[in-house]
Amino acid sequence: MDTLKLANTIRKDVLRMTNLGSSGHIGSVFSIADILAVLYGEVLSYDVKNPTWEDRDRFILSKGHAGAGIYAALARSGFFDVAKLDTHYKDGSDLSGHVSHKGIPGVEFSTGALGHGLSVGVGMALDAKRKKKDHKVFVIVGDGECDEGSIWEAALFSPHHNLNNLVVIVDYNKIQSLNTVENVLSLEPFSDKWKSFGWDTRVVDGHDHESLRVALTTPSSSPIAIIANTVKGKGVSFMENTILWHYRTAKGEEYDAAIKELEESV
Amino acid sequence: MRDQFIETITELAKKDDRIFLITGDLGFKVLDNFIATCPDQFLNAGIAEQNMTGIAAGLALEGRIVFTYSIANFPTFRCLEQLRNDVAYHDLNVNVVSVGAGFSYGALGMSHHATEDIALMRSMPGMTVGVPSDFIETDGITRFFTEKKGPGYLRIDKSWITGDNASSGDFSFSKARVVKEGTDVTLMSVGGILEEVLVAEEMLSSLGVSCRVLSFHSVKPIDSAAIIAACKETKGILTVEEHVLDGGFGSAVSEVCMDNNVFPKKFSRIGLSNVFSSVVGSQKYLRKHYKMDSNAIIERVQKMLS
Numbered sequence: 001m002d003t004l005k006l007a008n009t010i011r012k013d014v015l016r017m018t019n020l021g022s023s024g025h026i027g028s029v030f031s032i033a034d035i036l037a038v039l040y041g042e043v044l045s046y047d048v049k050n051p052t053w054e055d056r057d058r059f060i061l062s063k064g065h066a067g068a069g070i071y072a073a074l075a076r077s078g079f080f081d082v083a084k085l086d087t088h089y090k091d092g093s094d095l096s097g098h099v100s101h102k103g104i105p106g107v108e109f110s111t112g113a114l115g116h117g118l119s120v121g122v123g124m125a126l127d128a129k130r131k132k133k134d135h136k137v138f139v140i141v142g143d144g145e146c147d148e149g150s151i152w153e154a155a156l157f158s159p160h161h162n163l164n165n166l167v168v169i170v171d172y173n174k175i176q177s178l179n180t181v182e183n184v185l186s187l188e189p190f191s192d193k194w195k196s197f198g199w200d201t202r203v204v205d206g207h208d209h210e211s212l213r214v215a216l217t218t219p220s221s222s223p224i225a226i227i228a229n230t231v232k233g234k235g236v237s238f239m240e241n242t243i244l245w246h247y248r249t250a251k252g253e254e255y256d257a258a259i260k261e262l263e264e265s266v
Numbered sequence: 267m268r269d270q271f272i273e274t275i276t277e278l279a280k281k282d283d284r285i286f287l288i289t290g291d292l293g294f295k296v297l298d299n300f301i302a303t304c305p306d307q308f309l310n311a312g313i314a315e316q317n318m319t320g321i322a323a324g325l326a327l328e329g330r331i332v333f334t335y336s337i338a339n340f341p342t343f344r345c346l347e348q349l350r351n352d353v354a355y356h357d358l359n360v361n362v363v364s365v366g367a368g369f370s371y372g373a374l375g376m377s378h379h380a381t382e383d384i385a386l387m388r389s390m391p392g393m394t395v396g397v398p399s400d401f402i403e404t405d406g407i408t409r410f411f412t413e414k415k416g417p418g419y420l421r422i423d424k425s426w427i428t429g430d431n432a433s434s435g436d437f438s439f440s441k442a443r444v445v446k447e448g449t450d451v452t453l454m455s456v457g458g459i460l461e462e463v464l465v466a467e468e469m470l471s472s473l474g475v476s477c478r479v480l481s482f483h484s485v486k487p488i489d490s491a492a493i494i495a496a497c498k499e500t501k502g503i504l505t506v507e508e509h510v511l512d513g514g515f516g517s518a519v520s521e522v523c524m525d526n527n528v529f530p531k532k533f534s535r536i537g538l539s540n541v542f543s544s545v546v547g548s549q550k551y552l553r554k555h556y557k558m559d560s561n562a563i564i565e566r567v568q569k570m571l572s
Binding site: 122 | 312314316317319320321322323324327330352355356
């Protein structure tokens with residue numbers, strides 16, 4: 001699959017979904033759109049006709065506020081009709097602003113409160129180890145999410161139990177809810193922290209598909225932490241690296257300009 | 267009752283490899299038999315209850331029947347959002363086992379008093395709340411939890427009932443047990459505090475007051491029929507719990523009455539009234555201090571009937 005095209009489609013879908021629903025977290029989805037595209041386009045094993053296939057790889061989006069991104073990735077991968085995406089944020093819809101599994105084939109786990117997804121992924125990885133299964137568990141966490149203590153409980157646990165079937169991808173876009181990560185609660189030296197906990201830590205450009213592919217698929221004897229350096233709002237110039245677009249929804253001229261920019265970048 | 271839980275879960279786990287026990291680094295010596303018998307179905311998650319509960323959810327999503335084990339408020343309050351979002355919302359068969367109900371660890375201080383847990387757990391959609399008062403109930407609830415759908419909470423007390431007043435025969439989950447038949451007033455309790463109720467019943471009986479004693483091992487679901495019958499057949503209901511009054515067992519009983527438009531002639535609740543305990547003491551001592559012991563029950567009944 002052309003993962004560059006998939007990433008671009010996810011961004012356009014999310015622009016449209018948040019425009020129609022008048023809310024969402026565009027910047028947070030755009031920073032992981034490339035990661036989602038590489039995961040769903042090439043890395044993950046799944047069967048859209050049998051979403052609970054026992055040997056599938058498991059994927060959890062722990063930063064649940066980027067739920068629109070996983071909905072778009074799943075629809076574009078064939079799990080459900082793309083038309084359903086336009087119900088996002090609407091009254092009576094299954095597609096809530098933070099990712100929910102109910103009524104959505106392909107969503108492994110509902111998230112929204114931060115600091116939950118990694119521990120659940122740890123449980124899935126532990127189960128696979130105990131059952132001697134070969135599938136892997138992938139979890140995307142946000143950088144701001146790493147303020148949560150539960151992330152570090154899971155970070156401590158995983159190497160101790162040799163969960164080398166677990167891959168955590170940190171979306172390190174360096175902006176959180178109210179300010180930059182550096183100003184709110186600095187994570188640096190970030191990769192060293194994961195390394196010191198015993199993770200095989202890989203620092204990559206989170207928008208470079210080849211780097212992501214290699215980092216996501218190269219096996220290890222330890223759990224893998226991919227520190228993906230990303231840009232919040234990546235793909236639309238006026239949305240990049242701004243806190244405003246963590247919250248703002250593109251309407252009118254802004255929407256047209258964003259779509260135009262994405263269409264021209266394919 | 268703690269040892270009974272371990273005995274039952276070990277027996278069940280031997281036959282069903284889906285059963286999985288996780289401890290938050292507590293249960294010195296107590297868990298040894300389970301660990302020796304079913305090592306692949308055991309995990310010590312360390313002192314990290316949020317991670318423990320998330321892991322439990324992950325295991326349950328893969329088809330496991332999980333029990334998390336710790337004491338007092340650690341497996342409930344400390345990881346409440348994990349229980350709400352990860353376990354209950356996903357309707358997973360994860361069962362929280364907390365040892366040290368009420369003032370079981372009285373002398374250890376307020377941090378180790380589990381006195382708001384019933385209210386917390388019963389508010390959770392889909393949660394089954396079991397509060398045994400003897401070995402047969404502990405065994406029965408544990409077995410039921412492995413068969414039911416969705417999450418459960420097992421509240422284990424350090425005090426329990428033995429002898430003629432303990433359960434005997436078949437166990438039927440959520441059905442209130444008639445420990446004594448009576449016509450004047452119905453005494454309803456959950457957990458080991460039933461021992462105080464029984465002392466009070468004997469004294470009241472000698473004073474000519476006939477008490478029906480009902481022991482509820484399940485707060486959610488609750489045996490509504492037994493409550494409604496008590497409203498109609500006796501002159502009043504007194505609930506007794508080693509727990510705060512707000513949202514606890516007595517609240518659950520009163521909800522049944524109001525929701526069914528069946529009103530007891532007299533109604534009263536014994537429990538902790540909007541306080542934390544900073545008093546040091548044994549379970550027995552603290553029950554007396556907070557007016558939840560047999561004397562307090564006798565006084566309350568006499569007041570109700572006066």
